[in-house]
Amino acid sequence: MARYILKRLWHTVYVAVGISLISFFFIHLSGDPVLLMLPPDASKEEVETLREQLGFNDPLAVQYLRFAGHALRGDLGVSLVHRVPALDLIFERLPASLELAGAAMLFALAVAVPLGILAAVRRGSLLDLGSMLAALFGLSMPHFWLGIMLVLLFSVHLGWFPTSGRGSFAQLVLPALALGLSLLAMFARLTRSVMLEVLGQDYVRTARAKGLRERLVIGKHALKNALIPLVTVAGMQFGFLIGGTVIIETVFAWPGVGRLVVQAIFSRDYPLVQAAVLVLAVLFVLINLLVDLLYVLLDPQISYGGGS
Amino acid sequence: MLEGAESLRLWGETLRALGRSPGAVIGGGLLLAILATSLLFPWFTAADPLAQDLLARLTPPCWQEGGSLAHPLGTDNLGRDVLVRILHGSRVSLFVGFAAVLVACGSGILLGLLSGYYGGRLDSLIMRVADVFMAYPFMLLTISVIAVLGNSILNLILVLGLSDWVTYARTVRGSVLSIKEKEFVTAARSVGTPNRVILRRHIFPNVLSPVLVLGTVRVANIIIWESGLSFLGMGVPPPMPTWGRMLAEGRVYITDAWWLVTLPGLAIMLTILAINLLGDGLRDALDPRLRNIPR
Numbered sequence: 001m002a003r004y005i006l007k008r009l010w011h012t013v014y015v016a017v018g019i020s021l022i023s024f025f026f027i028h029l030s031g032d033p034v035l036l037m038l039p040p041d042a043s044k045e046e047v048e049t050l051r052e053q054l055g056f057n058d059p060l061a062v063q064y065l066r067f068a069g070h071a072l073r074g075d076l077g078v079s080l081v082h083r084v085p086a087l088d089l090i091f092e093r094l095p096a097s098l099e100l101a102g103a104a105m106l107f108a109l110a111v112a113v114p115l116g117i118l119a120a121v122r123r124g125s126l127l128d129l130g131s132m133l134a135a136l137f138g139l140s141m142p143h144f145w146l147g148i149m150l151v152l153l154f155s156v157h158l159g160w161f162p163t164s165g166r167g168s169f170a171q172l173v174l175p176a177l178a179l180g181l182s183l184l185a186m187f188a189r190l191t192r193s194v195m196l197e198v199l200g201q202d203y204v205r206t207a208r209a210k211g212l213r214e215r216l217v218i219g220k221h222a223l224k225n226a227l228i229p230l231v232t233v234a235g236m237q238f239g240f241l242i243g244g245t246v247i248i249e250t251v252f253a254w255p256g257v258g259r260l261v262v263q264a265i266f267s268r269d270y271p272l273v274q275a276a277v278l279v280l281a282v283l284f285v286l287i288n289l290l291v292d293l294l295y296v297l298l299d300p301q302i303s304y305g306g307g308s
Numbered sequence: 309m310l311e312g313a314e315s316l317r318l319w320g321e322t323l324r325a326l327g328r329s330p331g332a333v334i335g336g337g338l339l340l341a342i343l344a345t346s347l348l349f350p351w352f353t354a355a356d357p358l359a360q361d362l363l364a365r366l367t368p369p370c371w372q373e374g375g376s377l378a379h380p381l382g383t384d385n386l387g388r389d390v391l392v393r394i395l396h397g398s399r400v401s402l403f404v405g406f407a408a409v410l411v412a413c414g415s416g417i418l419l420g421l422l423s424g425y426y427g428g429r430l431d432s433l434i435m436r437v438a439d440v441f442m443a444y445p446f447m448l449l450t451i452s453v454i455a456v457l458g459n460s461i462l463n464l465i466l467v468l469g470l471s472d473w474v475t476y477a478r479t480v481r482g483s484v485l486s487i488k489e490k491e492f493v494t495a496a497r498s499v500g501t502p503n504r505v506i507l508r509r510h511i512f513p514n515v516l517s518p519v520l521v522l523g524t525v526r527v528a529n530i531i532i533w534e535s536g537l538s539f540l541g542m543g544v545p546p547p548m549p550t551w552g553r554m555l556a557e558g559r560v561y562i563t564d565a566w567w568l569v570t571l572p573g574l575a576i577m578l579t580i581l582a583i584n585l586l587g588d589g590l591r592d593a594l595d596p597r598l599r600n601i602p603r
Contacts (some may be wrong), residue, residue, distance in 0.1 A: 011439065014436060014439075014440075015439055015440050015443045018436070018437070018439075018440030019440055019443060019444055022440065022444065022449075023444075023452065026452050026453060026456055029456045136581065136584055136585070136588075137577070137581065139580075139584055140528070140577050140578075140580035140581040140584055141573075141576075141577050141580075142532045142535055142536065142573065142576055142577075142580075144536060144539055144555070145535075145555060145569075145573035145576060145577070148555065148559060148562070148569045148573065149569075149570070149573065151562065152562055152566060152569060152570070156562060156563050239443075240445075240446070242445075243445025243446075243447065243448055244445065244446065244447050246447045246448070246451070246540070247447070247536045247539060247540060250539075250540065251559075258447070258448070261448055262448075262451060262540065265448075265451055265452055265455045266455070268455075273448075273452065276448075277444070277445060277448055277452075280445045280448070281443040281444055281445065282443075284442075284443045284445070285443050
């Protein structure tokens with residue numbers, strides 16, 4: 001187990017190095033940040049002095065190694081626009097992104113798992129057909145459009161929820177619903193198909209043959225096994241969500257990391273973009289590691305020892 | 309390797325299975341109708357999606373009070389016809405969607421074939437790069453690259469396609485790992501068939517089925533991503549109308565003109581729904597076929 005965790009931590013390191021390399025070289029091709037930092041009427045000498053001061057005249061490889069050396073000491077640079085450490089800005093915005101992603105995920109799982117189980121148990125019923133049709137529609141709606149529709153209905157026409165901002169529960173509802181509905185659709189379909197597969201297994205038939213109550217058969221025998229693929233997909237989706245809420249954050253003026261990075265990309269704020277992408281990618285890998293470790297709790301047959 | 313007649317028989321079976329699935333028939337029919345409308349509408353109307361009629365600005369759809377048949381789905385804030393713009397937008401979305409999937413499929417299949425067949429260091433390298441791409445926040449990657457390269461249709465196709473190669477590469481690699489141990493491949497190798505011929509003639513045809521299913525699903529994803537990028541102002545450059553930009557522009561008038569934010573979104577949803585229905589049908593039709601592939 002310890003060996004497996006070490007291996008996965010090594011995986012995190014090389015992913016972080018890869019991500020930092022890609023973002024470093026791409027972002028540095030996008031233009032000269034010094035021109036953005038100085039007033040438009042700055043002289044050539046002023047531009048040159050600042051470029052020298054910030055080390056932008058050094059070869060790209062040297063600049064990258066300097067960035068990597070600082071990153072190892074926890075220093076991901078200072079935002080060119082906000083003039084504060086990039087990591088501080090990210091950690092200031094990260095709770096908002098985690099809150100939104102977490103709320104969307106909770107809502108989706110809370111509705112999708114029971115719905116998927118019911119659809120599987122009552123296969124072919126009106127509930128099954130109706131919920132799977134609704135799920136198909138849910139999967140087909142871009143979440144930002146759904147967000148706009150929710151604003152149109154619940155904010156503009158009914159006046160129940162505010163259109164934007166963060167701070168109260170009411171402000172969280174619409175963005176979380178918009179993000180969560182497509183996840184709900186995905187999880188409901190997945191739960192149904194996995195449950196159908198599990199319900200056809202010998203051990204479920206044996207449990208039924210032993211006279212166990214249906215609720216126990218589904219809750220104890222079937223669901224536990226059906227949870228493994230669901231946990232995998234939910235974990236991956238949570239990782240994607242943290243960096244993928246950019247458009248929803250824009251629609252609802254949600255002050256998360258995604259919106260911060262998009263603004264940083266537009267203003268060529270290199271250090272902030274690099275730092276944010278790095279933090280989000282490492283979070284993604286760590287969440288996946290956590291999911292892998294969760295398997296052991298869900299299924300004692302899975303062992304990460306001995307190279308298996 | 310699948311022999312020609314056997315291959316034809318299996319494709320025939322797949323088509324028959326697709327025909328038996330109501331979802332696939334509805335989805336396929338709807339997608340065909342959308343594709344045909346998108347391709348053929350210029351033959352029936354020469355209306356310009358950029359033509360402004362400031363006297364008719366924010367005209368509601370024809371079924372609503374104040375609407376007119378001259379603009380069946382209403383007009384926007386500059387008096388441009390919403391229906392004409394949606395039709396022109398469909399061309400952009402569908403073209404970018406299918407083209408980006410081709411790019412992703414092409415690069416993913418090639419890397420997956422090489423990775424799975426040759427193994428060793430090449431496999432390690434390709435899979436480690438795939439790990440990095442998997443962890444890179446996709447939307448931020450595409451926005452960063454578009455910010456660097458500038459937004460044009462070609463850049464959009466390349467960025468969306470090249471950001472999405474990983475899923476194909478992993479799927480193909482998985483299939484190759486099992487296929488390369490089969491007798492027909494070992495036999496080909498033992499008679500001295502060059503590796504590239506084995507890859508092209510014996511392995512490639514056998515990895516196509518999962519890629520086909522995957523590609524169908526990913527077209528839907530790419531269309532959603534393209535509209536998202538357009539919504540953020542990072543998609544196809546103006547003045548070309550796109551569904552995403554129509555939504556972004558319409559959002560300003562959400563309190564006065566519901567149709568500007570509703571109808572382009574409905575167009576996206578219908579297209580994605582059609583593709584998803586077809587994708588589900590294809591998956592169901594191809595699954596048994598996958599089990600029948602000679603091992």
